Amino acid sequence: MGRCARWTALMAAAALLTAGCNGTSDEEKASDKEKTSGPLTEQRLDWGRCRSTADSPAPGGDWQCATLKAPLDWSKPDGETIDLALIRSKARGEKRLGSLLFNFGGPGGSGVSALPSYGDTVAALHDTYDLVSWDPRGVAASEGVRCRSDKEIRAAESVDATPDTPTEERTYLGDAADFGKGCQKSAGRLMAHVSTTDTARDLDLMRQVLGDEKLHYFGVSYGTELGGVYAHLFPKRVGRLVLDAVVDPTADTVGHAENQTRGFQRALHDYLKSTGRDPGQGTREIAALLDRLDAQPMGTSGSDRKLTQTLAVTGIALAMYSESFWPQLTAALDAADEGDGSKLLALADQYNDRDPSGHYGTTTHAQRVISCLDDKQRPTAEKTRKLLPRFKAISPVFGEFLAWDTAGWCHDWPVSGQHDNPEVSAPGAAPVLVVGNTGDPATPFEGARKMADELGEGVGVVLTWKGKGHGAYGSGSACVDSTVNAYLLRGTVPQDGKVCP
Structure with a gap:
């Protein structure tokens, strides 16, 4: 449903990365410059x-x-290298501050594909910053x-x-x-080297190669977790960081799933209310439709x-992301009531990145590889069965799906995960703007306050x-955007706790 945050790896690498997430190692006591140094800088x-690609x-x-x-x-750092694809549009004004790097979430989302389509949304920033993103x-x-x-x-579409x-x-x-x-x-x-900590170090390498003394960064969804991990690793290099649609860094695997179950049900309540329907009755009707589909899939x-x-x-979940x-x-629910599942299927295809020719993108593949390396927890099917009553009580529509996802997402994964929760504490960092x-x-939105608290007093705002x-900036609020x-x-740092109506 869009995890926003989550081997036999080489033991030395695993120990280093785990220390970076869960404590202060000797390497963490070194200066920021020493952590990302060498010929590659x-x-x-x-x-x-x-250039065009098969998917973009x-x-x-x-x-x-x-x-x-x-x-x-x-x-x-002086060993084998990999290639990272970058994209930019140079600042259009004379008073350039530097680069502004974007991560749009996932994990697994392509910044190279996403940033050009986001250009109009961040046009007010383009005079001052080079707009930069990467895969x-x-x-x-x-x-x-x-x-x-x-x-x-x-x-695999037939798998329940x-x-x-x-x-x-x-x-x-x-x-x-x-x-x-x-x-x-x-x-x-590579499967043992795609963690959020690895990518945070890549970010600092990018900062240096781009010629910026500080990192100016805009992270959305999972990108907020990445930004928090960067701030923890490199607090002295934090410039102006915006974290929008914030992942709760204190939640474990089950906690993330429960948070999303609650969040999707809230959004469904808002949707049903907007149609003039009673949210409780509407939820029960959709749950009944899902029960019928469980017994007998619908033609299209x-x-x-x-x-x-x-x-x-999946299709219903996609529709919760935006009004x-x-x-x-x-229209899709009305069609399904008439026995035609094609419109709900079309929504699911958008979520699953399937084009009309039947070709699927790889965002969910990368998402799983990254999150299962990050997250060491592997809930069992037995634990999931015990969770079902609680999750279904929160949401009869989304609860069962998200509960089972905790067991299936990283089941029997070939490599071990690294930590229970990402470490985002960043004492001494410049103020970070956290938007919920x-x-x-x-x-x-509860994750925004928790992220700010974890970043530390005087850091998270x-x-x-x-x-x-999903998200706030560029979604129609002049207050948020300004x-x-x-x-x-x-x-200009706003007062902590500012609310935009």
């Missing part, structure tokens, strides 16, 4: 025309692309991982992600284990594909928007 980027056309305008070399293993390690053009072929993904019988449970967990094997085959040694017009319960929940999807969801949205489905959808812009452009 002296490399020069060869910026040039961006080349952007027009003044966008430029380049390749950055980074260590495969950050415990061996993190393991993502898209940066040594991207593909765990399954399109044919294999299509075949909310198993009701021992046979369905074995199939579900077997499919999860098979997915992990496919990831390992694709990623090879113009296709031999079936709408399963799992695909229907702009709500009319499409209404009270109607956010995927990263409920919370801005709350009473809005809807506050964030004032912070990024002039260094």
